[in-house]
Amino acid sequence: MNISKTLHDWLALPGIPAGSEVWEKLPVHTHTFHGVQEHVEREHWHLDSFVEEVLPLYDHNTVLIGHDLGGVIASMAALKKPPRAVVLSGTALGNWWFWTRLSAAPLLNRFFYHTFKGNLFVQVGGCQSTMHRFSNQPHFHDPSKMMTLAKHMKPPKNLALELATNCPVYLIWGRNEVFYPGFIAKRLSKDLLAPLHWNDGGHYCMWTHAEDFYANILSVEQHLRRH
Numbered sequence: 001m002n003i004s005k006t007l008h009d010w011l012a013l014p015g016i017p018a019g020s021e022v023w024e025k026l027p028v029h030t031h032t033f034h035g036v037q038e039h040v041e042r043e044h045w046h047l048d049s050f051v052e053e054v055l056p057l058y059d060h061n062t063v064l065i066g067h068d069l070g071g072v073i074a075s076m077a078a079l080k081k082p083p084r085a086v087v088l089s090g091t092a093l094g095n096w097w098f099w100t101r102l103s104a105a106p107l108l109n110r111f112f113y114h115t116f117k118g119n120l121f122v123q124v125g126g127c128q129s130t131m132h133r134f135s136n137q138p139h140f141h142d143p144s145k146m147m148t149l150a151k152h153m154k155p156p157k158n159l160a161l162e163l164a165t166n167c168p169v170y171l172i173w174g175r176n177e178v179f180y181p182g183f184i185a186k187r188l189s190k191d192l193l194a195p196l197h198w199n200d201g202g203h204y205c206m207w208t209h210a211e212d213f214y215a216n217i218l219s220v221e222q223h224l225r226r227h
Contacts, residue, residue, distance in 0.1 A: 003027060003214045009084065010217070011058050015068020015091070016146055018122050018134040018204060022067060025210035026217070031057060033069075036145060045152045051076045058083055063220070065172075066091060067206065068179075072155050075163045085168040085224055087217075090180050090203045093160040093188065097153040104150035109143075121179075126204040133207070160191040168224065169194040172216040174205035195223065 003026065010028040014020040019037040020030040033050055035042025043049075050073045058064060062083045066074030071091025078086050102108065122134040163169060169192040173185040180203070189196040197216040201209035 003211060005218075007063075007217065007221075009061050010063045010065055013054065013064065013066040013070030013074050015070055016149065018130070018207075021134070022204055022207045025207055026214060028065065028217075036149070042145070045148050047072065047076060047152060047155065051080065055081050060084060063087060063224075065089065065217075068203075069149070069153070072097075072153070072159075075159055076156065078167050079159075079162055082167045085170060085220070086163065087170045087172060087220060088188065088194075089172045089206065089213075090174065090177055092180050092184055093155055093163070096180065096184060097155060100150050100153045104147045109147050109150075122204070126202055126208055130204050130208060134204075160188060164192045164194075168227070170220045170223070171196045172199070172205075172213060172220070173197070174199055174201035174203065174209070176200065176202040177205075179203050195220075 006027040008029070012020070012023040012026070012028045012030045014022060014030065014032070016036060020032045023030045031054065032038070034040070034053060050069075054073055054077045058081070060082060063085045064074040064078060064083045065087040066072070067089050068091050071088040072093060074086050074088070075093055077083075122130050126134075171185055171189055171192075171194050173182065173196060175182065175198055177185070185196055188194065197219055199205050199209050199212035199216055201212065206213045
């Protein structure tokens with residue numbers, strides 16, 4: 001499929017450690033969270049601070065698409081300022097983030113963050129191409145920043161249930177997703193009453209399987225136009 005049509009009203013929010021570059025093959029607008037991928041300090045790391053950063057960037061005509069951390073922020077932002085729709089990919093909205101917080105615990109954090117500095121995540125979550133594209137980027141993979149963010153990954157209770165009544169929600173998921181397996185997507189689809197669109201990618205399916213992901217996006221657009 002030829003990826004040509006620019007999606008002017010789609011705003012993509014990233015996760016870590018790969019950051020906003022995971023969206024580089026798709027014609028969407030992106031946002032880089034302040035102080036996460038850059039060599040600048042971030043004053044606040046609680047999730048509400050990320051939400052406040054995003055709120056001025058969109059309106060009711062925007063489709064917010066969030067990956068990983070970005071999925072949580074898109075969902076939380078939508079409760080404060082409903083967009084046209086929210087699209088989630090490779091994320092969770094509830095207790096699954098316990099494992100991320102656990103990774104920041106003493107001893108464990110030295111393995112996940114200080115030893116591998118995010119490289120383990122981009123390798124396991126994708127393939128050889130994601131390893132070469134996103135590994136060993138110190139401005140992305142700052143261990144202290146990733147660990148601090150991991151400690152704050154506790155979405156509000158009932159986030160999924162509240163989002164389901166707030167705006168249309170769609171899921172685009174890789175069948176080979178390792179961090180947020182298919183059963184999480186199916187549970188989210190049920191809780192959010194959200195159509196679930198599959199592709200053959202993994203956690204970074206918007207980069208490794210960009211054409212398939214783009215086809216998923218167009219399907220969401222068609223559904224929105226009909227409804």
